[in-house]
Amino acid sequence: MLGLLVSSMALALAFFALLDGWYLLRFPCAVLRARLLEPRVRDLLAEQRRAGRVLPSDLDLLLHMNNARYLREADVARVAHLTRCGVLGALRELGAHAVLAASCARYRRSLHLFEPFEVRTRLLGWDDRAFYLEARFVSLRDGFLCALLRSRQHVLGTSPERIVQHLCKRRVEPPELPEDVKHWISYNEASSQLLRAESGLNEDVKAQ
Incomplete structure (x- = not known):
């Protein structure tokens, strides 16, 4: 019994020491929660909200949430968002997948220790190759928009238009993207x- 306990502790220590353990656990948990415990969102453009709180492990040397944590929280919120609105399921059914091809972040005000916040995620639109999403980090203390993240989810194996058509059972025109996103x-x-020019690649190679 003691040997089993020691082995389990050693495996847990190795998991968190050698791998990004919490990140690897949170992703499947977010997908399962979105799929099993939260209602399906039929409106692809509807905003979805996910609550969070700044923990000691989120802090940098200046004692506010470090820059990388915003990207991680946006990742988790994005996968939950795409699960609830059916995009991940449609990708699986069509034998395709999506990868993060680009992202940008604007930090407006720090989030401090134990400060509650919401990640408000929404799909802005799509083109022939990618979906464009936005994540807003809003402080629940005063409603201030602390950070704004934009991401480009590049679709491989099919097209965003086909995914939307698969979900809506009809052809849907993409909404007009905001000017700053353009x-x-x-x-x-x-x-x-x-x-591509630096790498000596042919101009026919598509951007990713």
Whole structure:
């Protein structure tokens, strides 16, 4: 019995010491919670909210939530969002998947220890290759928008249009993207062209 306990503790220690344990646990938990415990969201463009609180493990040397934690919380909120609105299920049914191709973050005010916040995620729209999502970090103390993250989910194996059509059972025109997102897309395309040129890749290679 003691040997089993020691072995279990050693495995747990190795899991958290050698791997990003909490991150690997939170993702499947977020998907299961969204799939089994939370209602399905039929409106693809509806905002979804996920509550959080700044923990000691989130802090940097300045004693506020470190920059990387925003990206991680946005990751978890995004996978839960895509699960609840059916996009992840549609990807699986169509034999496709999506990868994070680009993201940008704007930090407006720090979140401090034990401060409650919400991650408000919504789908902004899509084009022929990717979905564009937004995550807003809002302090629940005063409603201030502390950080704004945008992400581009590149779809492989099918197209965003086909995924939406699969979910809605009809063809749906994508909504008009915000002007700043259009500028960001243009920046990404210009960056891809420069990187392809540096790598000596053919112009026919699609940007990712």
